Amino acid sequence: MSSLFPALTEALADPDGTAARRSALRFGDRSLTYGELAATAVPLAARVGEAGRIAVWATPTLETAVAVVAALLAGVPAVPLNPKSGGSELGHIVADSAPTLVLAPPGDQLPPALTALERVDIDVRASRPTAPSAPYPPVLDRDLAPETPALVVYTSGTTGPPKGAVIPRRAIATTLDALADAWQWTGDDVLVHGLPLFHVHGLILGILGPLRRGGSVRHLGRFETAGVTRELSTGATMLFGVPTMYHRIAETLPDDPALAKALAKARLLVSGSAALPVHDHQRIAEATGRRVIERYGMTETLMNTSVRADGEPRAGTVGVPLPGVGLRLTEEDGTTAVEAYDGETVGEIQVRGPNLFTEYLNRPDATAAAFTEDGWFRTGDMAVRDPDGYVRIVGRKATDLIKSGGYKIGAGEIENALLEHPGVREAAVTGEPDADLGERIVAWIVPADPEAPPSTDELADHVAGRLAPHKRPRVVHYLDTLPRNDMGKIMKRALTHD
Template identity: 50%
Template sequence: MDLLGGPRRDQLGQPAITVAGRTLSRPGLYAWSVAVAEEIRDARAVAVHATASLETIVAVVAGLSAGIPVVPLPPDSGPDERAHILRDSGATHLLGTSDTVIEGPDVPPLVAVDRLRPPGNPEGLSSAAAPGRADVARTERTSALPGTDAGSTAFILYTSGTTGAPKGVLISRAAVAAGLDALAEAWEWTSSDVVVHGLPLFHVHGLVLGVLGPLRVGSRLVHTGRPTPQAYADAARAGGTLFFGVPTVWSRITRDAEAASALRSARLLVSGSAPLPVPVFERLAESTGHRPVERYGMTETLITVSARADGERVPGSVGFPLPGVRTRLVGEDGAPVPSDGETPGELEVSAPTVFDGYLGRPEATSESFTADGWFRTGDIAVISPDGRHRIVGRASTDLIKSGGYRIGAGEVENALLAHPSVREAAVIGVAHEDLGEQVTAFVVADEGVREKDLTDFVAEHLSAHKRPRVVHLVESLPRNAMGKVVKTQLPR
C-alpha cells in the first residue's frame, strides 16, 4: 500500500521537509530512507528514538517503506517506561543517530541513521545537484518493498499508562491512510499547502498528522523545532498556510501581538491533543483573524471528529464525524443517550481508523469494544441535534457526580478561564461524604485573586450546583508532553 504517496517527478528538487532549519528534498528523503530500510529489512519491529529531527522522519519512513511496524520512543521517557516499551514491542532494532545513548538489558542494537546518508547531496539543497535518472529510480524503489499491504501494522503507539503499564496500540496502514484522507477532505488540505508545527514526533498529532499527512498529501512540512510564537510567526511570513498546535501553543501566541498578527496570512489554524479553552479560542480569533479548527481523536482511533474548513467553528465544539465515522452516546447502564445538546454520555465510535487491538493484551482489547463492535472511548460528550460534538472530559476523571447532578469538568474549567485573572484551571471531583463528590478546582491565577472570588464568578455563569466547593490556588498544573493536564497527579 502506497501510504506515503512516494516521490513525484513534479516535485523533484523541491523542499519536502524542514526541521529546525535543516531541509530535505523528497528525492533526498526517499533515497536516504531506502538506505536505512535495507539495514532493517529483517526486523520484526523497529523502535525510533523520536527526537525532533530529520533523522527521525527518515527512520519512520524507512520502517513504513519496509513494511515493518514502527515504535516511536519518546526521547524524554524514563528508564522504566523506555524499557517496558522496548521489551513489550519486541523491537529488534533501535533507529537513532550516532549520538544516541540508551543503556539497559532490553535495548536492541542501534542503527545510526545519520551514518546511512547516501553519498553526494542527500539533503537535495543545491540546485546545481538536481536529481538524475538514477536518483529517481532509487527513490521509486520504496513502493516495491515487501510487507506493505493495507492490513499490516504501521505503528505500535504506546498509551500514556495512567491506569497501569503503557499498552501498545496497533495501528494499520489502512487506518492511517483513511484518517489522513478524511482530514485532507475536511480541511481542504492540498499539495499547495505548507504545514507548520513544532510538536513532538512520537504522538498521533505531531507524527501521523504532522509528518505523514504532508507526505501523503504532497504538501511541504516545516517543523519549527520548538513551537514558540516567534517560530510560528517566522514560518507564517515565509509562506506557511496550515498550522498545527496544542492549546498551550495557541495561548502563548495570543499573548504575543507580533506573532498573532503574522498568523493572519495563514489559511487554517488547527488545535488538538487537549481541549482548547473557550477564552483562548476567542482571543485567538480576535488576535489572528482565524477561528481555529478543533478536532477530536485518540491514539486508538486517530482523528474521528473535526470542524471543517468550510463550516462554522464553534468554541468548545470539536465539530462533526469525519467521512466513514459513526458515533453514538450511551449512559452508564448502556442505554442510548439522546443527541439533544444537553445530555452527556460516553462516546462510542465505529470507524475505519480504529486500531486493531492492544499488543499482547486480548482481554484489554475485548473490554474496549462493545458486543456489536463499537469502540468505547471512555470520553464523555454531548451531541447536538445537528450532530455537532462537544467533549466534556474523561469518564474516569471529568464526569463529576455531585448531589445527584452529573457535572462535566470541562464546562467548569471554561467558566473559570473566563475570569480575567485566571491563566490555567483544572477541575476534578473529590470524594465527599454528603455530596458523593465535590467539585474541586486547581487554579493558576494572578496575585490577589481569592478562592471565593472564583467560586462566585462560576456561580454567576453556570448553575449553582456546578460551582467549585473548593478552590486551590497553585503555581502550576502537571502536564504531559502534549500539554494535557495530568489530573491523576493533582492532590486529592
C-alpha cells in the same frame, strides 16, 4: 492498497521530475525534497526490510521522519520512542514490543534500555545523491495489505503500564484522507508545527499528513512564537499545536504585531490533544481575525471528529464526525444510546470505523475490554452533542465525570468558565466524595495574581452565573502551576490536597 505517499512514488519513478524537486521536509536549516527523501529512505527501507519490528529514537529531527518513512516503505512496524521516557517505562516498552533494531540519529547517546539492540544510524547527510540509486525494498509499500501493521504507538499509561496500540496502514490512510476532506488539505499546503514525534498528533498528522498530500512540513525543532511568525510569514499555510502552544501565542499577541500579522495569513490553525480554553480562542480571534479549529482523536482511534474548514469554527467544540467514522454517546451501562442533541445530556463517546487500531500488542484481554460486543470502541471520553451535531467533550469518564446532587457534570465546561475569570490563569476541576452531594466540585486554580487570588465565593458565583448553580465549585485550592505531561495535558491524578 495504494501507496501511502503517492508523491514519493512519483519521485521514485521520475527522479528528475517536478514531484522529485518539491520540498518535503524541513527541520531548521536542514531539508529534503521528495527526490532526496526517496534517495535517503529507500536504502534505509532495504536495510530494515527483514527486521520484524524496529524502534525509532523519536527526537524532533529530520532523522526521525526519514526513519518512519523508511519503515512504512518496507512494511516493517515502527515503535516511536519518547526520548524523555524514564528508564522503567522505556524498559517496559522495549520488552513488550521486542524490536530487533533501533534507528537513531548519529551521535545520540541511547539509554541503557536500548543498548542491547542493534543500532542503525540514520545519516541523512551521507545519503543524499541527486537521484535515487538504490533498488526499492523487496516489498513495495503499495503492495502491502491495508491491515499490515504500520506503527506501534504506546499510550500514556495513566491506568497502568503503557499499552502498545497497533495501528494498521488503513487507519493512517483513511484518517489522513478524511482530514483532507474536512480541512481542504492539498499538496499546496505547507504545515508548520513544533510537536514531538513519538505520538499520533506530531508524527502521523504532522509529518505523514503533509507527505501523503504531496505537500511539505516545516518543523520548528522546539516550539517558539518567533518560529511561528517566521514560517507563517514565508509561505506556510497551516499551524498545528496543542493548547499550551496556543496559550503562549495568545499571551504574546498583544505585544507582538508581527505574530498577529503572520497568523492572519494562515489558512488553517488547528489545535488538538486537549481542549483549548474558550478565552484563548477569543483572544486569538480578536487579535488576528483567524479562528482556531479543534479536532478530536486518540492513539487507538487516530482522528474521530473535527470542525471543518468550511464549517462554523465554534469555540469549545471538536466539530462533527469525520467521513467514515461512526460516533455514538452511551449511558453508563455502555450500551444504551444517548439520543439527545440538546447540548446538556452527557454520554460516553464510542466510535467505530476504518480509523481504529487493530489491537493492543500482547494484550488480548485489554483489547477485548476496549470494545463493546457490537464492535464499538469505548473511548472513555464524555461529551454532549449540540442540536446541529457538533460534539463538545466535557472530560474523561475516569477523572472528569462528576456526579453531584443527582446531576452528571463534565469538568471541562467548568474549567472553561473559570478561565473566563480575569483572576484565573490556569484551572482544573475534579470531584471528591461528599456525604450530602455524592461528590462535590473542586477547583484547582493558578491565579493571575498570587498575591490577590479570587475567593471561593467569587469563583462559585462566576461559574453559577455562566452555567448553572449546581456546577459551581464548592472547594478551591490555589497552586503555583498545574501538573502537565509532554503534550500539555493536565495530569489530574497528580492533583491531591494534603
